[in-house]
Every structure is written in C-alpha cells, then in structure tokens.
Amino acid sequence: MAKSPYERLLRQLVIANRVLARHGVVDSYGHVSIRHPDHPDRFVMSRARAPELITEDDFQTYSLAGDELNGDDRKPYSERFIHAGVYEVRPEVLAVCHNHSPSVIPFGTTNLKLRPIFHMAGGIGSDVPVWDIADEFGEGTDLLVSNVAMGRSLARTLGPRPVALMRGHGSVVAATSVPNVVSVAFYMEQNARLATLAEIMGKGDVHYLSDAEARATGEAQLLPNSAQRAWEAWCAQVGMSEDD
C-alpha cells in the first residue's frame, strides 16, 4: 500500500536523523523536527533518543509551547523549546535542526565570525549570529534551552536568518524542507572546518563569499533539484528511502 504524503514526510525525518548522525553533525543529543503539515501550530520530533536509533515509532507531536499533544508520556527532548521558538515566529520554516556540530564550536567561542568560504555553504547566509545564553539568563545555566523563554530568546537572535550559533553549545538551523535542513547543517560543518584552516593559514586574510555570492549560492544550494541530488546519496548511505 502506498504511503501517504505525511508518512513519507515522517520517513524523511527518520532519514535526516540517521544521515546527520552518520556524518557527525549531530551526536547522541542533537535533533531534527518538522512543522506538522496539517497543523502549522504543531511540530513533530522524536522522543528523547539518539538520532541514529530513531524510527517512526519515536515521534511525538508538540504545541508551540512545547507540550506533547497525544498523551505520549515518553520522555521528550528537554530542548524542544529551540524548535518551538523558531516555528512560532517563522511561518515559512518547515524543518529545524539543533546540533553540536563540532567544527562550529570554535566559532561560537571566539571573536571570529562564521562566514561561507565556499559555494556549497552559501545556505548558511553571510550573517551568522551567535546567541549566548548567559546574556539573558546568566552565567550559571546548564546551557540547555529548556523553557519557552529561552527558545524565544534564541529565535530573536536567529531573526530571519537560516542559522544561529549557540555559544559553547552548537547551532540551530531553519529551512523550508527536510533535505534542505540537512544540506545546510551538513555543509555548515564542512565550511566551519575549512574556514578554521583558512583563518589560521591565511592569518586572518581570507576571501569569503561576497554577500551577493552568499545569497546566490544559497539559493542554488536549496533548489529542489540540487538538494535532491545529495539527498539521494544520503538515503543510499543509510540504506533507507521515502518509499521503504
């Protein structure tokens, strides 16, 4: 029996978790969510579980206040408020990823700005802000975005952008589809690694993409045809597809 569009979307979400885990973009604590296609004021993500193990059975549905809506009492991610905060103020966003992508950590903890150094990372945009939880919530938190106020604070820093770094923690990525949120997160990690090397080797004299180039390459990266090409390979790597 053919899958429904929603079932295919949930399958994409499983695949996204597996792919990002396989490439080290999420560790055991990152997560990916989708906005519910029929209820824009809800989002869907796994219960608290390592991304590489997630299946369709793990998904839960939340309100934008982070409340589970179907009486599923399995432990949720304490940081679901990251997703809630973004979906609340960004109606065009359909997929969100929170990660501890390793190579971005140095950018969140030094004065260097993360900028796109090659065209595959245009999707991160040319202005990647850093949110520091201490600015609003003090220097003694556990850095987790564990309530609505924190999620909203982070979403304010993110603003209309695709990516915000989180100091000493990781990043949040917002996109209009599951393949795109994976693509931006995947290439942000690689971009951060290469920019780090270029910054050190070039002693700070690095030719990043211009703002216009970042915009144009970002659009090209996220065209359906383009994202689909990588998505097809990623599905093969984890041995899954939307049709399984």
Add this chain to the structure above:
Amino acid sequence: MAKSPYERLLRQLVIANRVLARHGVVDSYGHVSIRHPDHPDRFVMSRARAPELITEDDFQTYSLAGDELNGDDRKPYSERFIHAGVYEVRPEVLAVCHNHSPSVIPFGTTNLKLRPIFHMAGGIGSDVPVWDIADEFGEGTDLLVSNVAMGRSLARTLGPRPVALMRGHGSVVAATSVPNVVSVAFYMEQNARLATLAEIMGKGDVHYLSDAEARATGEAQLLPNSAQRAWEAWCAQVGMSEDD
C-alpha cells in the same frame, strides 16, 4: 535465564571497552575498570589485552594494592595501579578509565590548560590538573604507573576531580558509573580537539564555560537519563547490550 546485576555490570564493562576503542579514545593499551559492587576494596578489570577484544572471560579481580585475588595468573595490565590509587581514596568512584586519548596529549605537554569549551564536556570539570611523573619519580622513567607509589601520587594530583591529565602519556577519568566514565572520556577527547582549534584560531582569546556553567553542565551530562541516551547508541554501534 536472566542475568544477575553483577553479570550485567560486567557486560557494561565489556561494552565500555569496545565503545572507547571504536571511537579512538583508548588505543591497544588503555583500560576501564569497575569497583567490585560487593567488595568496595576490590576492583575488576581485564587482563592485559587490547580493549577492542575484551570479553567477560578476560576479567580479573584486584585488591587496592593491585594484587590479583583469584589465582588468575594471566598477565595483568602493568598500570592497574592507576585504578587502585583512585579507588583507594575516592569511595564514591565506581568506574575508572585510563587512556591515551589523542587530543588531550597536546594539553599535557604545553602550558595551555584543558577547559570545557562546550556543554557536553562540562563533566571534565573546570580545573583539570596535569600530573607529571617526572616531578616525583625523575626524568628517566618509562612513564608507566607501574607501582602503588606512582598510583597514589597520581591520585593525589587528581584529588576530588573527575579528570587528570598525565604529561606525555594520557589521562585518568573517574566517575560514578560505567556509562558516565565513557561519556566523560568520549567528550573530553572531542573537547580537547575543539579547544585546540579555538585556541589557535582565536589566538588565545577563547570563551570557555564559566565555573558555574561547567558545574551545571557536568551535572546535566551525568544524569542517568542523559547518559543513558548516548549509552543506548553506543551499545548499538558495537552490537552489544547488557541483556546479551
């Protein structure tokens, strides 16, 4: 037939060795031990064997003087005194890992202190001391902690902390459970790698976790629920579980 709690604990110890080997935190010479649950003055670890090969058949039981207690004459790790020294003075410690975790080596051999740069490594604490065997035992040793006096010296430097580096050698990690000792060792390696890049890129101007943040994130990292999430994924990676 259901496993006894002690059999499950030994299974955890096998898994811990495999996981840390798989992620390059221990090489062929690192080791993980547990305090014996019924005899607090004893600890259990493998005979001298590469961690990736260890099974339940390899375990031996030692006194806090490092003597094997069951007449098992297979060659033990010469560095079992690291473990003995820690268990002797830290009654709350139930698991110890000694490793040559690669990325921490530069921190043990330069003037830079290893500090938590992101919340996943709060568990290493904000004060990671470096033990130099030469300070007490001279500049001509083979760097191995091969007797009681050396183990006690290292334990004195460790003090009440979760981690001590060993100059030109590696580190020792002390925790209250097997999943927690794996978690701290795993994220210490990643933290060291990222802190190295941040230090170089940021020319020494790096925003580490504050002491209060290190404390709060360390507590969060080691909550049973949190450690369990990564542990479940690690078990799957090595194809083992406590129930096997």
Add this chain to the structure above:
Amino acid sequence: MAKSPYERLLRQLVIANRVLARHGVVDSYGHVSIRHPDHPDRFVMSRARAPELITEDDFQTYSLAGDELNGDDRKPYSERFIHAGVYEVRPEVLAVCHNHSPSVIPFGTTNLKLRPIFHMAGGIGSDVPVWDIADEFGEGTDLLVSNVAMGRSLARTLGPRPVALMRGHGSVVAATSVPNVVSVAFYMEQNARLATLAEIMGKGDVHYLSDAEARATGEAQLLPNSAQRAWEAWCAQVGMSEDD
C-alpha cells in the same frame, strides 16, 4: 562476452566516480568525464547525479558546446561547461575531474599558493593557478560554471597545466587517462592538507619540491605502471573492476 574497449572505459569512469566519492575528493556535486575515444569533439559524463551512485546507465554524450547529443533529456550537470572548456583547447586531455576537494578550498581563498610538498603530488605541477569567477563575471554569481563563456574563461586560466583551483568553489583536474585524473585529484587533496599543516607549523618556511623535482615526480606518478598500482587497490575498495 568480452567487453569492448569503450565499455571498459565507461566502467573505468564509473569506478573513478565511486573512488573519488569514497575518499571525499568529490562530494555529491563533483563529476568526472572522459573525452569520447572515437569522437574527439565529444565528451561523456553522467547525468546530474551524486558520484557514489553512478552506473553506466547514467552516462550522456555532449558536444564541446555542452549540448547532449543523443536526445537524452535527463537533467545534466549545470557545470558540464568546465569539461567542455578544457577539452576544447587541450587535445591531449582525455579525462577531467571537477571537485570540491575540501583541503584545497583554503588555498583558493588565501594568498598561499598550493605547491607540491611531497613526491606523490608532483602531478599537480609547481604552478597551480587560482581562477576567480568574480574577475570576469562579477561579484554576484552563484559561482557555478554554467555556460560556455565561463568554461572558456576557466580553461584560459588553466592553460597547459594539470590543475587549476577555483576560488570559493574547488578545482579542475585534467589528465591523459582516468586512473591519472583520479591519482592527481586524490593526492592533491592530501597534499593540500599536509601543506596547510606545514605552513602553519613552519610559519611559512616550507621546503616544497623544486620545479625540477615537481616535473620529475609528476612524470613518475603518471607512468602507467605507477598509476595502475593505486588503481588496482582503489578498484578493490569499491568492489569493482573493468572486467565486471
């Protein structure tokens, strides 16, 4: 039934795509082509598809203007003009690779020149130019070489050399056989990584190969006997051979 020489060549092209993907030299968007053996004014490459998935069924044949010649209407790589531009002016070139080889990105975006630091990379030559699309096409492109004029511009910068970097994008490699184009691309990536470390560690005082050494090692690298040795191993890694 024995394969024809052309069928074996297409098999080589499949293998080349798989090998370069496996070693991270091409990501989901790089490509390898061959000049058609019977029609020197045509070249053969896959339709737009991730290299790790390519099979013989994906190949299309193009004119040097980048037009598909067999009525195959599957979407082609938008950057086929890179290949067209090189084949047009370099009659001895029989294979071309375009990639986003990660370690070369820092060299295309800083003032440091990529030079061969060890004999396995003599094949990149001692003068590796950097093509900046902005020089001729302005600072607002998406960096893609998506028409004949851009392909010709890149080919002019390449000139008679084996390699040109593309600022903020990747590189193009031209060679006289499929194994050779793989060898040069493979060792260029490694060379760039090692040269980066040497530049940083040596503070700019690095002993690269002399011009004469680069020439001699480049010739040695590309002797059929030499390239074949690596090719045999690469085939085994991807589980394929020309005889399959």
Add this chain to the structure above:
Amino acid sequence: MAKSPYERLLRQLVIANRVLARHGVVDSYGHVSIRHPDHPDRFVMSRARAPELITEDDFQTYSLAGDELNGDDRKPYSERFIHAGVYEVRPEVLAVCHNHSPSVIPFGTTNLKLRPIFHMAGGIGSDVPVWDIADEFGEGTDLLVSNVAMGRSLARTLGPRPVALMRGHGSVVAATSVPNVVSVAFYMEQNARLATLAEIMGKGDVHYLSDAEARATGEAQLLPNSAQRAWEAWCAQVGMSEDD
C-alpha cells in the same frame, strides 16, 4: 598441517602490509620487508603491489644489491634499495618499512624536528634525522630511492637509529620484528599529528619526552608482551592471523 616458522613469518608480513594500509600509514606505494631468516644477506618483500592487496603469492627474495634471486620476473618495487641499504649495515634489523605516513611529511619539510611527545612513540627515538635526496643527488630527482647508491646514502643518515625521515617523501623504519616495525610506524604517524598540534598551540614551547624517557619508553614499547597486545588487535581488524 601446521605452518613452518618461515610460513608464519610470511603471514606476519602479509598482515603488516594490511594493517599499515588500513590505518593510512602506507598508501598504495609503501612497503614492508623482512630479512630472510635463513639467509641474512637476503630480504623478502612483495612485488610492486598496493599493500592492502598483498598475499603470500606476491613475495620475492632479493640480494642486498636489490636483485631478485628466484627468477621471478614480476615488476619489483623500484625503491627496494631502501630496504637493501638498511639490511646491509644493520645486522640486528629484521624488518623494514618505507612509507608516506602523512603526518610526518610536514616534519621532513620544515625546520621542526620530530620528537616523541608521548610514551607510545618512544620507539622512534629522540633523534630522528631527515635525509634530503637533493643533498647528494641534486635538485632534479624524482625523489625515489631507485639504486644502491641512494639506498646506502639513506642508510648512512639513518645510522643506528630506528627511524629516518625522507624530505618531501616519507620515512624509513627499522626494527627487530614485524610487530615492532608496525608499532613504531603506527605510533610515529600519531605522534607526528599530535606534535604538530602541540607545536602550533604551544607556540613552540612543547614538553617532549626527555632522552632518558624516550629510551625507556622505546624499550617498553618494543617488549614482546607489549607489541603482542596491539598486534593481536590489529590481526583482528584485518581478519587474519599467523595461523590462518
């Protein structure tokens, strides 16, 4: 039927090639040899073949002048003279490895000396010389050690030491057994990587092992019991043993 000691030694040599290839210490062009146990003026190594593919059928026997002695006309490694040169003047040496171990390349091409930074690499010794082929053979060679005179020149630079680097090329490692030559080559690669990071991060102020520590740790590393522990794990990694 039980294997003869010589058959077991050849099996070790197969395993050594596979292990070093698996860990990236040799690429498609490195090689490992043994001195013939019954004919000290002969040595045994594979015909020219990628190490990861070698089986017992590939071995050839050479005189110390590099001549094949059994009428086997398959193409030999052109650099067999590296091995010949070392065996000629180092009667205690029973195994030799030539490699392009990536992380040592920066040390052969800058002014920084490679020194042991941790105890697992004591086996490289505290004085690692760099041989530059250009010193004796001019600045236009292909860097290959392709005749007796070059092999002897390299052996003179090596002198009584376990390791010599080769500028712009790689290194040669000499040891008294196959497991030991693998151990020294394996940990030299790791040591070089860590020393590079420490040098950059510590701005040149790095606490290497003292000479006495290098001597003591080198001896400890190469004790049969110690080398055997890693060897057992390496055999498992490549799915082979001396008893196969």
